Amino acid sequence: MSDKTEKKGFFQKFLDVIERVGNKLPDPFALFIGLAFLIIIISWIFSLFDASVIHPGNGEELPINSLLSGAGLQFILTSMLDNFTGFAPLGLVLSMMLGIGLAEKIGLLDYAIRKTILKSPPFLVTYTVVFVGIMGNLASDAAAVIIPPLGALVFYKLGRHPLAGLAAGFAGAGAGFTANLFIAGTDVLLSGISTEAARLIDDTIVITPVDNWYFNIISVFMLTIIGGLLTSRFVEPRLGKYKGDGLEDENEEELPNAKKGLIAAVITGLVYWGIIVVVIFLPNSPLTNEEGGIIPSPFIDGIVPIILIFFILIGLAFGITTGKIKSTKDATYYMTESIKDMAGYIVLVFAIAQFIAYFNWSNLGTWLAVNGAEFLESVEFTGLGLIIGYVIFTALLNFLITSGSAKWAIEAPIFVPMFMQLGYDPAFTQAAYRIADSSINIVTPLFPYMVIILAFMKRYDKNASIGTYMSLMLPYSIVFLIAWIILLGVFYFTGLPLGPGVYTFLEDRVQ
Numbered sequence: 001m002s003d004k005t006e007k008k009g010f011f012q013k014f015l016d017v018i019e020r021v022g023n024k025l026p027d028p029f030a031l032f033i034g035l036a037f038l039i040i041i042i043s044w045i046f047s048l049f050d051a052s053v054i055h056p057g058n059g060e061e062l063p064i065n066s067l068l069s070g071a072g073l074q075f076i077l078t079s080m081l082d083n084f085t086g087f088a089p090l091g092l093v094l095s096m097m098l099g100i101g102l103a104e105k106i107g108l109l110d111y112a113i114r115k116t117i118l119k120s121p122p123f124l125v126t127y128t129v130v131f132v133g134i135m136g137n138l139a140s141d142a143a144a145v146i147i148p149p150l151g152a153l154v155f156y157k158l159g160r161h162p163l164a165g166l167a168a169g170f171a172g173a174g175a176g177f178t179a180n181l182f183i184a185g186t187d188v189l190l191s192g193i194s195t196e197a198a199r200l201i202d203d204t205i206v207i208t209p210v211d212n213w214y215f216n217i218i219s220v221f222m223l224t225i226i227g228g229l230l231t232s233r234f235v236e237p238r239l240g241k242y243k244g245d246g247l248e249d250e251n252e253e254e255l256p257n258a259k260k261g262l263i264a265a266v267i268t269g270l271v272y273w274g275i276i277v278v279v280i281f282l283p284n285s286p287l288t289n290e291e292g293g294i295i296p297s298p299f300i301d302g303i304v305p306i307i308l309i310f311f312i313l314i315g316l317a318f319g320i321t322t323g324k325i326k327s328t329k330d331a332t333y334y335m336t337e338s339i340k341d342m343a344g345y346i347v348l349v350f351a352i353a354q355f356i357a358y359f360n361w362s363n364l365g366t367w368l369a370v371n372g373a374e375f376l377e378s379v380e381f382t383g384l385g386l387i388i389g390y391v392i393f394t395a396l397l398n399f400l401i402t403s404g405s406a407k408w409a410i411e412a413p414i415f416v417p418m419f420m421q422l423g424y425d426p427a428f429t430q431a432a433y434r435i436a437d438s439s440i441n442i443v444t445p446l447f448p449y450m451v452i453i454l455a456f457m458k459r460y461d462k463n464a465s466i467g468t469y470m471s472l473m474l475p476y477s478i479v480f481l482i483a484w485i486i487l488l489g490v491f492y493f494t495g496l497p498l499g500p501g502v503y504t505f506l507e508d509r510v511q
Contacts, residue, residue, distance in 0.1 A: 148170040
């Protein structure tokens with residue numbers, strides 16, 4: 001062990017320091033309660049100076065609201081329960097765990113993994129977990145809930161460190177918002193905001209959902225390779241051999257009729273998705289939009305319930321065939337057990353929901369974003385240096401505002417017109433924004449899915465805390481960001497199209 005310690009490089013030692021310092025911080029629940037109180041004090045100080053900011057999107061003047069004022073105290077008291085129950089990831093996580101938990105508790109996931117993925121070459125498993133995490137963006141935020149625990153379970157069954165699998169899956173899921181082989185809901189959302197911002201300069205221009213498509217496709221393969229290498233060559237060796245007890249494994253002995261159960265689950269899943277596809281292609285389908293497309297559409301909006309029903313159905317098919325489920329009481333029992341595992345997450349959500357709500361209500365995030373953008377503009381960088389400066393600025397802003405659409409709604413009216421005046425295509429500015437947003441989200445405490453990963457981590461390591469989390473995810477965040485900046489530079493200097501008919505410079509756009 002001592003030899004290993006002596007051979008540690010600077011970055012390894014740096015991560016060790018982060019882990020030690022981070023794990024000495026208060027329990028995450030207490031930490032976020034403390035941060036909420038800090039926001040209360042800061043908002044009061046700002047309000048003493050009558051600080052305000054003009055929202056670049058709608059021109060509205062937003063004062064810094066003091067949480068120590070009468071209105072602030074009213075907000076704290078009257079919004080507390082709504083902040084908790086209205087915390088968007090809470091319903092998503094608990095709903096998905098009903099389905100995934102059922103499939104896990106009855107032994108379906110365990111058996112499927114042992115009979116399929118575990119027989120694959122170990123190096124291929126690592127890249128597969130990252131790739132699936134990236135592609136999971138098609139299921140929107142559900143990817144951050146589904147992929148990481150499955151990655152951990154796969155690694156655990158292979159005798160590898162489950163936290164490495166968890167980290168690989170979450171890194172892929174976080175990066176997936178700017179990397180996909182298909183057009184996803186994020187492309188539609190951001191391009192709409194970009195179009196509105198670009199029309200401040202050119203009222204005829206339209207930024208379409210495919211304007212970053214080629215860039216996104218290349219990003220998928222680049223990040224899959226980098227993420228796989230980081231996991232197997234750096235993250236996993238640093239974690240060492242897994243010595244924990246992991247999950248209670250009730251399924252080491254193969255269940256009777258397990259093979260038949262898996263076949264039943266596969267058939268059920270295929271029939272289910274077959275029905276979904278048929279409904280999508282029906283004339284005037286209730287799952288498509290008015291033009292008959294699926295982006296955006298009720299299908300995309302309802303993807304989480306659709307996936308939830310899928311897991312419940314295949315879980316029931318497997319459980320009934322193997323005899324694990326003999327009545328509705330059995331199904332309810334297994335789903336209840338899966339929710340019990342999320343108790344720590346539910347408690348933590350209460351604290352982080354208050355912190356985020358206070359930050360948003362005070363308008364501190366908008367004030368910092370707009371003033372930071374004005375400072376960057378005043379620096380007067382030119383060429384690629386300006387773009388890199390903007391990427392770094394957005395990356396740092398992620399520690400204050402994690403919602404990709406909200407942040408872009410603030411930034412786009414400032415930076416899209418500014419960069420258009422310098423000759424850059426709005427799609428290029430949008431790509432620069434997306435790489436900063438996607439790479440840094442996974443290491444900011446404000447990212448709501450961080451608490452989910454912390455909860456999953458504790459299933460394998462009861463001592464894991466924020467320091468462990470940061471030391472796991474920081475290498476992915478830093479390397480992904482550097483690689484993406486280099487890729488953006490390649491598009492900048494070579495003139496490669498970012499999407500169909502769209503290039504770095506506005507003058508090259510094919511109308």
